[in-house]
Amino acid sequence: MMDSILTSKVLPRALVLAASALLLFGACRSRLAAPFPPDHGDNSVPLPGGTLSLASATDLRSLDPALAADAVAQPILLLLFDGLVDYDLQGAFIPSLASRWELADQGLTYRFWLRPGVRFHDGSELTAHDIARSIQRMLHPATPSPFKGFYASLQDVVVEGLYLVAMHLREPDTTFLHVLAQPAARPVCPDALDRSRDTWVPCGTGPFRLQHWERGVALRLVRHDAYFRPGLPHLDAISYRFNFHPVTQRLAFEAGELDLLHDLTQADLTRFRSDPRWIPLGAAEVAHTVVGESLNTELPPFDSVEVRRAVAAAIDREQYRLLKPGQLVAANQPVPPGVPGHEPNLVGQTYNLDAALEHMKRAGYPYDPSSQQGGYPHPIPYLSSHEGLSETTAQLLQQQLAKIGLRLQLKVASWPAFLAATHRRRTVAASPQGWSLDFPDASDFLGPLFGSAAIQDDDSTNTSFFRHTGLDDLLVRARRELDATRRRALFAEASAIVCDEAPWAFTYYYRSYEVRQGYVRGYVPHPIWTSHVAEAWIDRSDRRLPRR
Amino acid sequence: MRTLLRRLLWVLLVVWATTTLTFFVTAVLPGDPARLVAGPSAGPAQIEAIRRELGLDRPPLFRYGLFLRRLVHTRGHASHQSCQPLVWGVHVDLGQSVRFRQPVLGLVASRLPRTLLLAFAAVCLQLAFGIPLGALAAARRGTWLDTGAVGATLLGASVPTFLLGPLLQFLFAYELQLLPLDGYGTTPLEHAACLVLPALTLGIVGSAGFTRLARSELMTVLAQDHVRTARAKGLGEVAVVFRHGVRVALGPLVTAAGLELGGLVGGAMVTESVFRWPGLGQLSVQAALGRDSPLLSGIVLVSSATIALLTLLVDLSYRWLDPRQR
Numbered sequence: 001m002m003d004s005i006l007t008s009k010v011l012p013r014a015l016v017l018a019a020s021a022l023l024l025f026g027a028c029r030s031r032l033a034a035p036f037p038p039d040h041g042d043n044s045v046p047l048p049g050g051t052l053s054l055a056s057a058t059d060l061r062s063l064d065p066a067l068a069a070d071a072v073a074q075p076i077l078l079l080l081f082d083g084l085v086d087y088d089l090q091g092a093f094i095p096s097l098a099s100r101w102e103l104a105d106q107g108l109t110y111r112f113w114l115r116p117g118v119r120f121h122d123g124s125e126l127t128a129h130d131i132a133r134s135i136q137r138m139l140h141p142a143t144p145s146p147f148k149g150f151y152a153s154l155q156d157v158v159v160e161g162l163y164l165v166a167m168h169l170r171e172p173d174t175t176f177l178h179v180l181a182q183p184a185a186r187p188v189c190p191d192a193l194d195r196s197r198d199t200w201v202p203c204g205t206g207p208f209r210l211q212h213w214e215r216g217v218a219l220r221l222v223r224h225d226a227y228f229r230p231g232l233p234h235l236d237a238i239s240y241r242f243n244f245h246p247v248t249q250r251l252a253f254e255a256g257e258l259d260l261l262h263d264l265t266q267a268d269l270t271r272f273r274s275d276p277r278w279i280p281l282g283a284a285e286v287a288h289t290v291v292g293e294s295l296n297t298e299l300p301p302f303d304s305v306e307v308r309r310a311v312a313a314a315i316d317r318e319q320y321r322l323l324k325p326g327q328l329v330a331a332n333q334p335v336p337p338g339v340p341g342h343e344p345n346l347v348g349q350t351y352n353l354d355a356a357l358e359h360m361k362r363a364g365y366p367y368d369p370s371s372q373q374g375g376y377p378h379p380i381p382y383l384s385s386h387e388g389l390s391e392t393t394a395q396l397l398q399q400q401l402a403k404i405g406l407r408l409q410l411k412v413a414s415w416p417a418f419l420a421a422t423h424r425r426r427t428v429a430a431s432p433q434g435w436s437l438d439f440p441d442a443s444d445f446l447g448p449l450f451g452s453a454a455i456q457d458d459d460s461t462n463t464s465f466f467r468h469t470g471l472d473d474l475l476v477r478a479r480r481e482l483d484a485t486r487r488r489a490l491f492a493e494a495s496a497i498v499c500d501e502a503p504w505a506f507t508y509y510y511r512s513y514e515v516r517q518g519y520v521r522g523y524v525p526h527p528i529w530t531s532h533v534a535e536a537w538i539d540r541s542d543r544r545l546p547r548r
Numbered sequence: 549m550r551t552l553l554r555r556l557l558w559v560l561l562v563v564w565a566t567t568t569l570t571f572f573v574t575a576v577l578p579g580d581p582a583r584l585v586a587g588p589s590a591g592p593a594q595i596e597a598i599r600r601e602l603g604l605d606r607p608p609l610f611r612y613g614l615f616l617r618r619l620v621h622t623r624g625h626a627s628h629q630s631c632q633p634l635v636w637g638v639h640v641d642l643g644q645s646v647r648f649r650q651p652v653l654g655l656v657a658s659r660l661p662r663t664l665l666l667a668f669a670a671v672c673l674q675l676a677f678g679i680p681l682g683a684l685a686a687a688r689r690g691t692w693l694d695t696g697a698v699g700a701t702l703l704g705a706s707v708p709t710f711l712l713g714p715l716l717q718f719l720f721a722y723e724l725q726l727l728p729l730d731g732y733g734t735t736p737l738e739h740a741a742c743l744v745l746p747a748l749t750l751g752i753v754g755s756a757g758f759t760r761l762a763r764s765e766l767m768t769v770l771a772q773d774h775v776r777t778a779r780a781k782g783l784g785e786v787a788v789v790f791r792h793g794v795r796v797a798l799g800p801l802v803t804a805a806g807l808e809l810g811g812l813v814g815g816a817m818v819t820e821s822v823f824r825w826p827g828l829g830q831l832s833v834q835a836a837l838g839r840d841s842p843l844l845s846g847i848v849l850v851s852s853a854t855i856a857l858l859t860l861l862v863d864l865s866y867r868w869l870d871p872r873q874r
Contacts, residue, residue, distance in 0.1 A: 059834060061585075061647055069587025144598040146590030198649040215648050215655065216834060217732070217826045241731070243824055243834075247714065251722045252729055416579020416839045423583075438589050448589065459583060459592040 033254040035518040038539035050538035051237040055244040057263040063202040065183040066138040075531040081186035081204035091527040107172030114163040119226040121209040128165040132157040135185045140195035147184035178439035207233040234537035286338030287509035294433040294463040306363035308502035312349040313356035331506035341442020341491040348499040367405025375405015382408040385418035390432040442491040466503035559856040570848040574841040575608035581839040643842035652846035663827035667812035673751025678758025686766035705756035713822035730824040746823040765797035806862030810855035
């Protein structure tokens with residue numbers, strides 16, 4: 001019996017190969033299905049009704065604005081909850097629940113005048129008490145909110161009238177209005193009470209209300225009929241499906257079962273970006289994420305600034321970008337292009353192999369590339385995780401640094417173990433790190449990543465444990481500086497210090513690319529928010545047409 | 549009766565041991581659940597507060613004690629809200645999921661029936677493919693039919709579910725548009741349609757073992773005296789193989805099916821993820837990645853209890869299937 005199986009082994013193997021080839025052929029078929037066209041050529045008058053179907057490859061853990069830290073939660077929070085202020089399509093502040101506001105007492109008091117008649121999803125009217133209660137609820141000691149740190153400058157919230165609320169600050173804080181515009185402390189219904197509770201059903205003033213949510217599977221939002229902006233929203237409902245594999249998402253999108261495609265594999269990204277029928281329906285958002293190689297300034301050899309400069313100059317960022325062209329942009333400075341404070345004129349960190357070798361020489365580790373002699377004598381442990389591209393970039397970095405005489409010893413850890421180790425002091429010499437915008441200001445990148453105040457023995461957001469008094473001073477001055485031009489100059493100076501001192505060797509900025517079906521209207525990429533579909537509408541009566 | 553009692557005690561012991569092991573393994577694994585809950589931009593003060601709120605600042609032994617104490621109790625505890633009444637005033641509490649901020653019991657209870665449904669459908673398909681193919685191979689031993697059947701099983705055993713799943717998806721849902729791509733649906737009819745592809749994936753991959761088992765068992769049985777007698781009295785070959793062969797060989801097959809069913813309850817993780825089937829497998833992947841110790845312990849408790857009970861059931865049915873065991 002054994003023998004007969006052994007002799008017939010060749011055939012089944014060939015069949016397996018054939019099956020996988022068929023699969024690969026099918027999955028990589030170069031021609032995408034055609035986009036569904038809209039019913040009408042004219043797109044000026046929004047049509048009411050319809051359900052927008054969206055999906056995510058990841059999962060959603062919470063929809064309590066005080067708690068939800070998942071990237072996938074933000075677009076949904078923006079539909080359920082309104083802020084006092086919001087951003088327009090240029091990224092400037094616009095009134096939302098507050099019809100106007102003022103900054104008084106030399107930058108120490110913000111005063112907001114609320115729009116009367118705004119209704120919560122439960123029908124009750126929004127007042128100044130709800131504003132105060134929602135902020136206090138987020139800051140309550142029993143609310144495990146990860147966002148409390150952003151409100152460090154807030155002293156108290158005072159209700160000055162039914163529609164008038166004042167917020168007093170301990171010191172002038174130019175980031176405060178940005179922080180307030182984020183979902184964390186947006187007004188929640190009266191039944192949310194004074195602190196977060198796991199049994200609370202998300203309820204706010206936003207254009208949509210939560211109808212149904214099965215954890216880890218799907219959720220459905222329906223139109224808030226009493227929404228305060230007349231005529232909005234256009235859609236009847238929005239449905240989300242979670243843990244949806246990107247390849248399956250694309251198949252469902254082509255079949256018209258999904259209306260927007262956000263999670264794209266590299267193969268699909270290339271296909272959508274090169275197909276003339278799909279190009280007009282795709283859009284890249286501006287980058288809000290910076291990724292780099294974090295170099296631990298407390299551990300050798302990166303305690304030497306010259307070695308760090310050598311790494312920053314030895315990295316060929318074009319090779320990183322080519323891993324996912326279309327979504328990655330070569331990085332030269334800490335603040336990504338989509339965030340105010342990014343300096344287009346700053347040269348920053350650039351690839352220059354000769355300069356890198358010169359820095360190695362100055363550090364006392366001269367390396368001769370032709371004979372491959374010299375360099376740093378010990379292997380350097382480098383920890384990466386399975387998340388994102390970091391396994392691939394680890395190998396890329398290893399190859400690139402070998403050219404200047406730095407030998408990396410790669411280790412891969414699970415995501416939780418990676419987080420624990422790289423955020424602990426004197427543990428990991430180098431690791432890939434990233435940071436995404438919490439609020440659109442350069443200080444959100446420079447402070448937590450490079451300020452010495454962020455250094456902790458555990459859970460340190462400053463993973464290179466970088467300490468620079470000049471930088472710390474600039475960050476404090478920038479926070480108190482109310483003049484926009486002077487503030488910008490301070491951040492430019494701070495970015496220049498970080499580029500030169502190289503606690504991180506910046507590698508790429510990440511931006512997402514989204515494709516929509518032809519019948520999805522009124523949806524434009526927002527400079528701050530991702531997948532902001534609040535004002536979208538659907539121009540298609542028959543959703544189920546044969547397509548091939 | 550005494551045997552049954554002894555076996556039930558064993559079930560309890562096995563469930564307790566696996567759950568305890570899971571509890572402590574997840575407790576000592578590197579990685580901090582509070583960090584994962586807080587997200588990457590949270591500061592140390594916020595993470596510490598979350599750690600306290602989740603009770604993670606207590607030593608693992610204390611947390612284990614709490615877990616055991618509230619697992620089954622008579623009155624509702626005031627200290628937690630994750631409690632569910634069972635029967636006769638007895639309450640069951642598996643604690644609160646760190647990741648979902650929901651009672652573990654509710655999460656597991658909503659997912660277990662779907663996993664059982666998928667596992668049962670898959671095992672039925674495995675038997676439906678495996679036994680006839682194995683019987684054919686055994687009856688036509690040494691011919692091209694035998695080689696073909698053995699080859700097909702090897703193919704089935706070598707194709708991983710993560711390859712076969714997307715292949716079936718592409719073929720039946722995308723190209724032919726006969727079945728839904730994935731998901732679970734909302735009506736019973738949709739559930740049934742959504743069940744086909746994941747069950748088929750597991751059915752094809754798992755049928756290999758049954759074909760091989762049926763073939764080897766039947767070859768032994770078909771060489772026995774009572775089969776020769778049946779042939780001698782002029783019975784047709786189909787009747788000989790199925791009535792006198794398969795029936796006798798059913799014992800080992802049922803045992804294997806029970807074990808397979810148990811294995812699928814514990815984790816058809818890949819297949820559930822590929823088809824977005826909202827069962828326990830998908831949930832346990834999320835729990836493990838999020839270091840969600842209460843949820844993981846809860847899943848292990850429920851699935852190990854199911855597996856142990858299924859094994860017990862198989863052993864009991866053995867006595868009924870095979871007269872020699874009585």
